[in-house]
Structure formats: structure tokens, C-alpha cells
Amino acid sequence: MSRAAFARNAWLVLAVLAVLFSLQFVLPDYQVLMATRMMLLAVFALGFNALLGYVGLLSLGHALFFACGLYASGLTVYHFGWGLPAAFVFAVGASAVLALLIGAVALRTIRVSFMIVTLMFAQVGALTVLYFAAWTNGQEGLSLPASARVADLGVATLDLTDALTRYNIAYGLLAASLLILLVYLGSARGRIATAVRDNEGRTEMLGFNVFAAKLEMFVLSGAMSGAAGAAYGLLFGYLGATFASFQYSIEPLLFTLLGGAGTLLGPLVGVLFMVGLIDKLSELTTAYLLVIGVVLIVLILWFPKGILGTVRERWLPWLM
Amino acid sequence: MGFGPYLLLATLEGLVQAAVLSITAAGLSLVFGVMRVVNVAHGEFVMLGAVIAWFTASLLTGHPAMGFAAALLVSPLLVGAVAFASERVVLRRLDYNPEATIVATIGLLYILQQTVLLVYGPDARPVDPPFYYTIRFPWFGYSAYKLFVIGAAIVIMGGIWFVLQKTRAGLVMRAAQYDRETAQAFGIPVDRVSAWVFALGAMLAAIAGVLVVPIQQAHYLMGADPLLLSFIVVIIGGLGSMSGTVLAAVLVGLSDGIISMMFSPTLAKMVSTLLVALVLVFRPNGLLGKAAR
Amino acid sequence: MKIRSGLSNLSLPRRDVLKTIGGAAALLASPAVIRPGFAQEKTIRLGAPFHRTGIGASYGRWYERTANAAVALVNEAGGINGMQVEMIVEDDGTDPKRGSELIEKFATEYKVDAVFGHLFSHVVAASAPRAGELKMPYFICSEASLLGAGKLNRYTLQPGITDVRSQVKAMAPWIASTLGKKVTMIFPDYNFGHDHRDFFSAAIAEQGGEVVAKIAIPPTETSFTRYLPQIAPETEVIYHVMVGPAVLTFVKELGDYLGSQRPEIFGFIDSLEAVDFSTPQLSFLDGTYFWEANPRYAQAEQTPFDKFYREKVGVDANGASTADPKDISTYSHMFSVWETLFAIKQGMEACNYQGPANQKDLILAMEQITAFPESNEHPQGAKVFNGKLHQVFGSQCISKVEGGKLVVAHRTSVEDGMYESDVDYTKMDL
Known part of the structure; x- marks a missing residue:
């Protein structure tokens, strides 16, 4: 990618971040709450897209990493009374290590087998949450006590029951994730990853370690998903087995495909549309998950590039 | 209860599970074998089969066996039609x-x-078994219908074997599975075969759904477990290998029945799922499968 | 679409982009888009997160019907403090995560006056902390003993139904003296079931009995035979309580397993709520006993209040819908929604409630209530309300299955179920 194109992408990301920051001053209460959730889910989807969009690996088990972050942070707070920043850092680390282990095994498979293997590992994760109910409280889950709803950062304390505080923390996480990905993808290592996606055989022949490149991205992806899960658990104070379920593996896929796999901002766009749509539909019908099925099929049949992927193809070829 | 009867009950439960599982997994395996695609909606065909069985049985009055027999006919046909349509579309x-x-x-x-969920609602609804009889062992009672399910599974699996090995349709399917291009070159309409195979796989799932509904009741979320277990069975048995599938179904059904009873059902599922993930990684063609083409 | 054009066309002044996005969001957000005409006049808005789907769906359906009937009745009689009551129902999928998110939605989007109608205890356990945090009066229609354990908060109250601890305390003496003292318990493996396990074990021990086996079953289980060999051979009484879509399977498999030489069986009607008794495989239940809070079958000595309530909700003398005799109600639980709504009304009238600014007054007024007399508003029976504990106490029925119907054999007094507790929610921050 040319330097000019990179600069354009950087400006675009900064502009989007500026808009997101100012939204907190105009949105009504409930939308602030929704936007907070959306930004965290967008971080999750960004992590997913790092894998699907830039190395071409479709995981059906990313709920595993989201739930790992959620539980690693929440349980250390709940059982051991850790401070929130320490718990968060620990959770991101734990998710990265888990991703390293799972990736080292799962990346030995390709294509369909990779999808099924990741699906199976996530299923084991969901069952683990239920099996160790003595710690996780199973299906019922745990609510973090009021005393744990305050983050002590040394210089300042943050009250997580405050909606705008939560918004800005989620915003900060999203901004950090976008910038990390931007820099990573712009770097030499990032270009190896996309080379793997575009032609694995040729990349290998050129002397690059394809497995290492894949594993590196898998770990980054897992850590990012874990960070999203950790923030979700700590900000909203609830840990439950629902977060480890199959649906949480499908949602980032849906967000990414809709927004455009392999576009930096695609997952964010996908989340904005899908989460908003699901929330509105749930007021009209109990069968609102129908929309997940319909959107998936429509996308895969007629719109495989997603929103930003199409925008890139037609109008803005420089989009990352 | 002593260990012997305990084991007997565990074995019976395991066999019933193996019976239903082998029919379901046979459908998944067939679709994978011929079409080389993984059907994640397979469990929903089981569910659809069960739900249609409820509709059929509730429309017919008279002896429960009538309703059950009708369901066994109507349900696979309708589910097959749905599958056929989704394959084409x-x-x-x-x-x-x-x-x-x-x-x-x-x-x-x-x-x-x-x-x-929209049409049928969120409730679990029962279908009466065709007959109601409890076999009395000295230590416990056991529903005779469950034994009937085991018998039915043996008959159906025999039927599948016969169709695949002894009929022209089976020959066509096996040819398409063995080598798509060559089969096409020999004038086999592989494209249309795919649609029929997809429908047939779904029909097997629907039959499993009908058989299970007098035991379990029809519920819109009942598809998840059969899907996961069929995946496990098909992968352990070797993707696309029918005899491997049956063997794996018996193995998984029995071990699940016994581990669940001795330890915990959640643990049983965890162990078999993890095992499967590892089989896929280290023996990509399954324990019994031949090398993939 | 507007968001997309906003992103791809950055030459627009930022203010406009903001406005466009904000406008689009506000348009999507405004409930008025979907419910025109609601925001006009002043109403009492009650958030009702019912279990429309998930494992609590059969309860949810009947909770909603009962609540609709109660709201219609209140509105016919002029509403509350001259304001009509408007109920906003959303489905929580019997999922704790969505339950807690709905509390946020009710508080921040709909800005309701109170939330009521949660039943399943795992949903309550996850939702109550959010209600407390958001200072939203939260009326539960559950049975789990979360309030009595001091685990909830100032904003959570249960004025409509007795909790498990009280239920089993009231009935244990009868079970020990009539059925037997060696008990095997079968219960769902989450906190509602654990309450049964813990409180009944204690209550039967007080009567000189003991629990000889405890069989915990995951609430989403669909196959039960494999658990049943854990029933201890010396068992005199099987105590079962099960929830979820597979309850009928559970009871059938229990029948198959036990055959005719069964011990005594005492079940919570939860195991057969919304299930028709006239199924051949359930004939083994003849002569067994069930707990009911409110008798499903109209009894010989039916009160005029029960008659009134049945008629308004649309339930016949067999506990089925008057529109469809196969649609069996969750009769033993759903009265709690009805009674809770009238309790809210009583509290709101006592503090002359006018709107969300009075939410704290509503909590204070509720804490002042001491009793609910048996009436059309409280058809299940007279109740005592403990304002410190935020929990109501009522009477329980033990019914015997006779010819496929439940006949009340014993009715406990309200005092039988009272227990001591040093929990005092009135001391917590408001």
C-alpha cells in the first residue's frame, strides 16, 4: 500500500473516532448505552475480522475468546477481589495465551476442518463454563458486587455505574483496537498476513513462515476478542454462560460479513446496523433472530463483499 | 441398585441414543460424502421432523399408532421438500x-x-407413542417404545445400506461421491443428484426426529444436541464413511450413556467434543475414514 | 443508510454529519415510531419483561395473559391515581443476560415507573443488581429465596408470591408425618433448585427426617432416566421439582422407571405446570401429592375471589384456557403477577404516586404495607407482607391426585411458613 493510501486510511479512522467521541453529547440515554455495547462488540468483531479479513481464516468459535476474557476478568474480581485494571490486563493476557494454545493446534487444519475444529473448541469452552458451576455459577452467572463497580487507576477512580464513563472506556478500547490494527496492517508483518490470505503457497515459497504469520494473527485476534469480553463483563457487571454460546461465535461473523470482511471499519459498520436492527426487531417479534439467518443468506448469495467491501470496489479503492 | 443393573440401564440408554444418532448422523454423512459440504442446519431438520410429527399426530384422532404412522410418512416428505428447495435456492x-x-x-x-418459533410457538409438545408398555426388570422399568426405536434404527440403517449398495440410485450416489467429474463425464447429472442427496439426508434427520418425539417432545430448540452429536459421530467415523458412522454412533452413544451415568452428562459431552477436535487435527480423515480425495 | 453516507462523504460539515447520525439514531431509538400516540397523555408505565421464549416460555405466556387481564381491570376502574396503566412487554428469552439488559432498556429508553413479572430465579439474580444500580423499583414474581438471603437490594420486592424457604418450611411437618422421613430429592441444578435442596433438607431434619439422596439435574436436560438410579433404595418419599420444556418427559420417565412399586411421591406442581394430567403415561401419579400455591382445579369450596379471577383471566374449572381446553395454565404461579400488580397499585395510591420522581416514595410506601386481605385483588388468599424483608408470606396447598385431578388435601396457615430473618432492606441506601 502506498504511503498516501495509508495516510488516507489513517485520516478516515481518526475522523470516525472523532464522530464517535462527539456522539456522547447528542445521544439520548438509551442510545448511549447501546452505543457502548456496540463499540465493545465492534472490538470483538475487529478481532474476528483480523483473522477472517486479513489472513482468510474463518473461525466458528470466537465466543471462546470473548468468554475467556469475560470470565478471566470477572472471576478474578469476584473471587479474589482483584482491582479492575489488573483483572482486565490479566484477561487480555489469558485470552492471548488461550489463543496461542488453540491456534497452535487448530491451525494445523485448513478450511472446513478449521471451522469445525474452532466450533468444537468453543463448544468445549461453553461446556466448561457449565461444568465448573461452583466457580462460574453456570447458566445463572454472576453479578459483580457494587464494590467492584469502581476502577481505581491510581490517579483517578472511575465509577462504572455511570453511563458516560462506560461509554468513554468502551470508546477508548475501540480506538486503541482500531489504531493497533491500522499500524499492524500497515507494517511489514501485516503485509505478510495479507499475502498468506491472497496466496498461501506463494508466500511460503518466498520463504516466509506461513504458520507463524497465521498464529501471530490468531493470537492478536484472540486477545482482541478477549479484551472485548473482559470490558463487557467489567463494564456491565454480569458474567453468564450465554456469552460462551454458539450465537456469540456467529455474531462477529455476521457483523464482519455485513460490514465487509477485510475492511478495517467494516466490523464497526456491521455492528451498528445489526445490533440496532436486532434491538428494534425484538420489540416486534420474539422470532427476531430470524433476521440473522436472512441476513447471512442474503449476504452470502448476493452481497459477499459486505457494505464497505462494496464501497471499496466501486468508489474508494484505497480503503484498508 | 447393584452395578450390574446399573450397567444394563446405562447400556439400554446408550443404545437408544446410538440408534437415533446413527440415523441422524447417516444423513449428515451422506450429504458430506456426496456433496462435500457440511450442513450446520442438520439438527434443525431433526427438530422440523419432530414438530411436523406433532402437527400430523394432533390432526388425526383415533389410536396414537395411526398418528405416529402418518407422521413417519408425512414428516420426512415435508422436510425433504424443504431441504430440496433450500438446496436449489x-x-x-x-x-x-x-x-x-x-x-x-x-x-x-x-x-x-x-x-x-413463529408458527409453532416456544412450548414443548408431546406426541403419544404408537403403543405404551413398560418392561419390568427386577430393578427398574423401561419403556418398550425405546426398545422399538432401537429396532427401527436397525431396519432403517439396513435400508440405507441396501439403497446405497444394491440399487441404481445408490450406485449413482456412490459414483458422485467417488469422483464428481468422472461421474459427470459418464452422464450422471451430478447437479441434480446433489439436490436429491441433500433432501435424503434431511429426510433421515426427520425420521430420527419422529422416532425421538414420543420420548422427548417437540421443541424449537431441540436441534442443537443432535447436530453436535452427529458432528462428533461423523468425524470420528470418518467423513463420508457410512459404516464408520454407524460404528461411531454406537461407540459415542454407549460411552455417552455410560459416562453420563457414572460421572456427569456435561463432562461426557466435554470429553467427546474435545476428543473430536483432536481427531480432526491429528487424524483429519477420522479414525476409520480413508484418505480424502 | 444515513450512517453510511455520513462516512463516505466526509466533505459534509461535521455538525451536519453529527446531526444526521444523531437524527438517524434518534429515529431508530424513539419508541414513538412503533407505538404512536403513547407518549401523549400521562400514564403509569410498567415494564414487563416476560419469558416469552426459552425454558420459561409456558410460564411467560400465562404471566402475560394474567397481567393483561389485571391491567385491563385496573384501567376499567379508573387506573392508578387517575392515570391509566400502560404495560410495555418485552421478551427476555428466560436468559439472565437479556433480563439484565432489559432492565436497562426499561430504565433508560422507556423510562418506566416500575418493572414487574420476572419469574425464573437465575434471571432475577442477574437483573436485580441492575435494578438496584439504576434505582428502578423491581417487583419479582419468582419463588427463589434471594430476598430472604439478603442478596438483593432496596429496590427489589416480592409482594405477590411466597418464597421456597417459606413453602418448604410450611409443608415439611406434613410430609414427615404423612408420607415418610427418608427423602430423595430431584431438583434442577441452579439456584431455585438449590433453595429447595438447602431449605428442605433443613426443614425435614427439624422434623426428624433426612434427605438420603440429592439428584441435581441441569435445567436444560432433555433425558432423565440416566439420573434415576441415584434414587436411594431406602427412600420413603421422592420429592421432585423440575422446570423447563422437558418436564413432561421427566415425569413420564420417572413413571417408567419406578413402575408400580413406587415409594410415596411428593412433587412441586412446577414439574407439571402447563401440562395436561390426562395423559396415559401419567396415570402412575394417581395417589401422589403435589404442592400448589393456587389449586389448578376449582375446588368444592372455591372462593368467589378465585371464581372472579379465573373468569377475568380466561381459565376454566380445570385450569385450562377457556378458549382451548388443551392449553393448560401455570395456575399455581401466575396469580403472583395479578397480585403484584394490585400490590403496586396499593403502594402507588398510598404515596400518591405521580411519576418517576416518586419512585423512592413508592419503595417507602411498599415497605409500610403489612398485609393483603383475601379479595378479588388477592385471590390466592390472605397474605402477610414483611416490609423489612420485602417478601410476602401466604398459605400453601398440598393436593392429592385423584382420578387425574388435583384435590386439596391440606392447606397450611400463613404462620406455618413464617421464618426468622435478620435481613433488613429498609436500612439500605435508597
């Missing part, structure tokens, strides 16, 4: 690209499940 257009097909069948999963 969706999967064919994707040219059976494996990844795209998985995503599409996930979509199909949600569409089927949520449509049933």
Missing part, C-alpha cells in the same frame, strides 16, 4: 463452496428455528 448458487455453504447453512439454521 441457496446451496446450488454457491457452487457448493465449502466455506460459503457452512455460512449459508448457519443462516438456514436460524431461519428454520425461528420460523418454527
Whole structure:
């Protein structure tokens, strides 16, 4: 990618971040709450897209990493009374290590087998949450006590029951994730990853370690998903087995495909549309998950590039 | 209760599970074998079969066996039709690209499940078994219908074997499985065979659904477990290998029955799922499968 | 679409982009888009997160019907403090995560006056902390003993139904003296079931009995035979309580397993709520006993209040819908929604409630209530309300299955179920 194109992408990301920051001053209460959730889910989807969009690996088990972050942070707070920043850092680390282990095994498979293997590992994760109910409280889950709803950062304390505080923390996480990905993808290592996606055989022949490149991205992806899960658990104070379920593996896929796999901002766009749509539909019908099925099929049949992927193809070829 | 009777009950429960599982997994295996696609919506066909069985049985008054027999006929036909249509409308257009097909069948999963929720509602509803009789062992009673399910599974699996090995249709399917291009060159309409195979796989799932509904009741979320277990069975048995599938179904059903009873059902599922993930990684063709083409 | 054009066309002044996005969001957000005409006049808005789907769906359906009937009745009689009552129902999928998110939605989007109608205890356990945090009066229609354990908060109250601890305390003496003292318990493996396990074990020990086996079953289980060999051979009484879509399977498999030489069986009607008794496989239940809070079958000595309530909700003398005799109600639980709504009304009238600014007054007024007399508003029976504990106490029925119907054999007094507790929610921050 040319330097000019990179600069354009950087400006675009900064502009989007500026808009997101100012939204907190105009949105009504409930939308602030929704936007907070959306930004965290967008971080999750960004992590997913790092894998699907830039190395071409479709995981059906990313709920595993989201739930790992959620539980690693929440349980250390709940059982051991850790401070929130320490718990968060620990959770991101734990998710990265888990991703390293799972990736080292799962990346030995390709294509369909990779999808099924990741699906199976996530299923084991969901069952683990239920099996160790003595710690996780199973299906019922745990609510973090009021005393744990305050983050002590040394210089300042943050009250997580405050909606705008939560918004800005989620915003900060999203901004950090976008910038990390931007820099990573712009770097030499990032270009190896996309080379793997575009032609694995040729990349290998050129002397690059394809497995290492894949594993590196898998770990980054897992850590990012874990960070999203950790923030979700700590900000909203609830840990439950629902977060480890199959649906949480499908949602980032849906967000990414809709927004455009392999576009930096695609997952964010996908989340904005899908989460908003699901929330509105749930007021009209109990069968609102129908929309997940319909959107998936429509996308895969007629719109495989997603929103930003199409925008890139037609109008803005420089989009990352 | 002593260990002997305990083991007997565990074995019976395991066999019933193996019976239902082998029919379900046979459908999944057939679709994978011939079409080389993984159908994530397979569990929903089991659910759809059970739900249609409820509708059929509740429309017919008279002896429960009438309703059950009708369901055994109507349910697979309707489910097969749904599958046929989705194959034509969706999967064919994707040219059976494996990844795209998985995503599409996930979509199909949600569409089927949520449509049933809309039409049938969120309740679990029972279908009467064709007959009601309890076999008395000295230590416990056991529903005779469950033993009937085991028998029915043996008959159906025999039927599948016969169709695949002894009929022209089976020959065509095996040819398509063995080598798509060559089969095409020999004038086999592989494209149309795919649609029929997809429908047939779904019909097997529907039959499993009908057989299980007098034991379990029909519920819109009942598809998840059969899907997971069939995956396990098909992968352990070797993707696309029918005899491997049956063997794995018996193995998984029995071990699940016994581990669940001795330890915990959650642990049983965890162990078999993890095992399967590892089989896929280290023995990609399954324990019994031949090398993939 | 507007968001997309906003992103791809950055030459627009930022203020406009903001406005466009904000406008689009506000348009999507405004409930008025979907419910025109609601925001006009002043109403009492009650958030009702019912279990429309998930494992609590059969309860949810009947909770909603009962609540609709009660709201219609209140509105016919002029509403509350001259304001009509408007109920906003959303489905929580019997999922704790969505339950807690709905509390946020009710508080921040709909800005309701109170939330009521949660039943399943795992949903309550996850939702109550959010209600407390958001200072939203939260009326539960559950049975789990979360309030009595001091685990909830100032904003959570249960004025409509007795909790498990009280239920089993009231009935244990009868079970020990009539059925037997060696008990095997079968219960769902989450906190509602654990309450049964813990409180009944204690209550039967007080009567000189003991629990000889405890069989915990995951609430989403669909196959039960494999658990049943854990029933201890010396068992005199099987105590079962099960929830979820597979309850009928559970009871059938229990029948198959036990055959005719069964011990005494005492079940919570939860195991057969919304299930028709006239199924051949359930004939083994003849002569067994069930707990009911409110008798499903109209009894010989039916009160005029029960008659009134049945008629308004649309339930016949067999506990089925008057529109469809196969649609069996969750009769033993759903009265709690009805009674809770009238309790809210009583509290709101006592503090002359006018709107969300009075939410604290509502909590204070509720804490002042001491009793609910048996009436059309409280058809299940007279109740005592403990304002410190935020929990109501009522009477329980033990019914015998006779010819496929439940006949009340014993009715406990309200005092039988009272227990001591040093929990005092009135001391917590408001």
C-alpha cells in the first residue's frame, strides 16, 4: 500500500473516532448505552475480522475468546477481589495465551476442518463454563458486587455505574483496537498476513513462515476478542454462560460479513446496523433472530463483499 | 441398585441414543460424502421432523399408532421438500463452496428455528407413542417404545445400506461421491443428484426426529444436541464413511450413556467434543475414514 | 443508510454529519415510531419483561395473559391515581443476560415507573443488581429465596408470591408425618433448585427426617432416566421439582422407571405446570401429592375471589384456557403477577404516586404495607407482607391426585411458613 493510501486510511479512522467521541453529547440515554455495547462488540468483531479479513481464516468459535476474557476478568474480581485494571490486563493476557494454545493446534487444519475444529473448541469452552458451576455459577452467572463497580487507576477512580464513563472506556478500547490494527496492517508483518490470505503457497515459497504469520494473527485476534469480553463483563457487571454460546461465535461473523470482511471499519459498520436492527426487531417479534439467518443468506448469495467491501470496489479503492 | 443393573440401564440408554444418532448422523454423512459440504442446519431438520410429527399426530384422532404412522410418512416428505428447495435456492448458487455453504447453512439454521418459533410457538409438545408398555426388570422399568426405536434404527440403517449398495440410485450416489467429474463425464447429472442427496439426508434427520418425539417432545430448540452429536459421530467415523458412522454412533452413544451415568452428562459431552477436535487435527480423515480425495 | 453516507462523504460539515447520525439514531431509538400516540397523555408505565421464549416460555405466556387481564381491570376502574396503566412487554428469552439488559432498556429508553413479572430465579439474580444500580423499583414474581438471603437490594420486592424457604418450611411437618422421613430429592441444578435442596433438607431434619439422596439435574436436560438410579433404595418419599420444556418427559420417565412399586411421591406442581394430567403415561401419579400455591382445579369450596379471577383471566374449572381446553395454565404461579400488580397499585395510591420522581416514595410506601386481605385483588388468599424483608408470606396447598385431578388435601396457615430473618432492606441506601 502506498504511503498516501495509508495516510488516507489513517485520516478516515481518526475522523470516525472523532464522530464517535462527539456522539456522547447528542445521544439520548438509551442510545448511549447501546452505543457502548456496540463499540465493545465492534472490538470483538475487529478481532474476528483480523483473522477472517486479513489472513482468510474463518473461525466458528470466537465466543471462546470473548468468554475467556469475560470470565478471566470477572472471576478474578469476584473471587479474589482483584482491582479492575489488573483483572482486565490479566484477561487480555489469558485470552492471548488461550489463543496461542488453540491456534497452535487448530491451525494445523485448513478450511472446513478449521471451522469445525474452532466450533468444537468453543463448544468445549461453553461446556466448561457449565461444568465448573461452583466457580462460574453456570447458566445463572454472576453479578459483580457494587464494590467492584469502581476502577481505581491510581490517579483517578472511575465509577462504572455511570453511563458516560462506560461509554468513554468502551470508546477508548475501540480506538486503541482500531489504531493497533491500522499500524499492524500497515507494517511489514501485516503485509505478510495479507499475502498468506491472497496466496498461501506463494508466500511460503518466498520463504516466509506461513504458520507463524497465521498464529501471530490468531493470537492478536484472540486477545482482541478477549479484551472485548473482559470490558463487557467489567463494564456491565454480569458474567453468564450465554456469552460462551454458539450465537456469540456467529455474531462477529455476521457483523464482519455485513460490514465487509477485510475492511478495517467494516466490523464497526456491521455492528451498528445489526445490533440496532436486532434491538428494534425484538420489540416486534420474539422470532427476531430470524433476521440473522436472512441476513447471512442474503449476504452470502448476493452481497459477499459486505457494505464497505462494496464501497471499496466501486468508489474508494484505497480503503484498508 | 447393584452395578450390574446399573450397567444394563446405562447400556439400554446408550443404545437408544446410538440408534437415533446413527440415523441422524447417516444423513449428515451422506450429504458430506456426496456433496462435500457440511450442513450446520442438520439438527434443525431433526427438530422440523419432530414438530411436523406433532402437527400430523394432533390432526388425526383415533389410536396414537395411526398418528405416529402418518407422521413417519408425512414428516420426512415435508422436510425433504424443504431441504430440496433450500438446496436449489441457496446451496446450488454457491457452487457448493465449502466455506460459503457452512455460512449459508448457519443462516438456514436460524431461519428454520425461528420460523418454527413463529408458527409453532416456544412450548414443548408431546406426541403419544404408537403403543405404551413398560418392561419390568427386577430393578427398574423401561419403556418398550425405546426398545422399538432401537429396532427401527436397525431396519432403517439396513435400508440405507441396501439403497446405497444394491440399487441404481445408490450406485449413482456412490459414483458422485467417488469422483464428481468422472461421474459427470459418464452422464450422471451430478447437479441434480446433489439436490436429491441433500433432501435424503434431511429426510433421515426427520425420521430420527419422529422416532425421538414420543420420548422427548417437540421443541424449537431441540436441534442443537443432535447436530453436535452427529458432528462428533461423523468425524470420528470418518467423513463420508457410512459404516464408520454407524460404528461411531454406537461407540459415542454407549460411552455417552455410560459416562453420563457414572460421572456427569456435561463432562461426557466435554470429553467427546474435545476428543473430536483432536481427531480432526491429528487424524483429519477420522479414525476409520480413508484418505480424502 | 444515513450512517453510511455520513462516512463516505466526509466533505459534509461535521455538525451536519453529527446531526444526521444523531437524527438517524434518534429515529431508530424513539419508541414513538412503533407505538404512536403513547407518549401523549400521562400514564403509569410498567415494564414487563416476560419469558416469552426459552425454558420459561409456558410460564411467560400465562404471566402475560394474567397481567393483561389485571391491567385491563385496573384501567376499567379508573387506573392508578387517575392515570391509566400502560404495560410495555418485552421478551427476555428466560436468559439472565437479556433480563439484565432489559432492565436497562426499561430504565433508560422507556423510562418506566416500575418493572414487574420476572419469574425464573437465575434471571432475577442477574437483573436485580441492575435494578438496584439504576434505582428502578423491581417487583419479582419468582419463588427463589434471594430476598430472604439478603442478596438483593432496596429496590427489589416480592409482594405477590411466597418464597421456597417459606413453602418448604410450611409443608415439611406434613410430609414427615404423612408420607415418610427418608427423602430423595430431584431438583434442577441452579439456584431455585438449590433453595429447595438447602431449605428442605433443613426443614425435614427439624422434623426428624433426612434427605438420603440429592439428584441435581441441569435445567436444560432433555433425558432423565440416566439420573434415576441415584434414587436411594431406602427412600420413603421422592420429592421432585423440575422446570423447563422437558418436564413432561421427566415425569413420564420417572413413571417408567419406578413402575408400580413406587415409594410415596411428593412433587412441586412446577414439574407439571402447563401440562395436561390426562395423559396415559401419567396415570402412575394417581395417589401422589403435589404442592400448589393456587389449586389448578376449582375446588368444592372455591372462593368467589378465585371464581372472579379465573373468569377475568380466561381459565376454566380445570385450569385450562377457556378458549382451548388443551392449553393448560401455570395456575399455581401466575396469580403472583395479578397480585403484584394490585400490590403496586396499593403502594402507588398510598404515596400518591405521580411519576418517576416518586419512585423512592413508592419503595417507602411498599415497605409500610403489612398485609393483603383475601379479595378479588388477592385471590390466592390472605397474605402477610414483611416490609423489612420485602417478601410476602401466604398459605400453601398440598393436593392429592385423584382420578387425574388435583384435590386439596391440606392447606397450611400463613404462620406455618413464617421464618426468622435478620435481613433488613429498609436500612439500605435508597
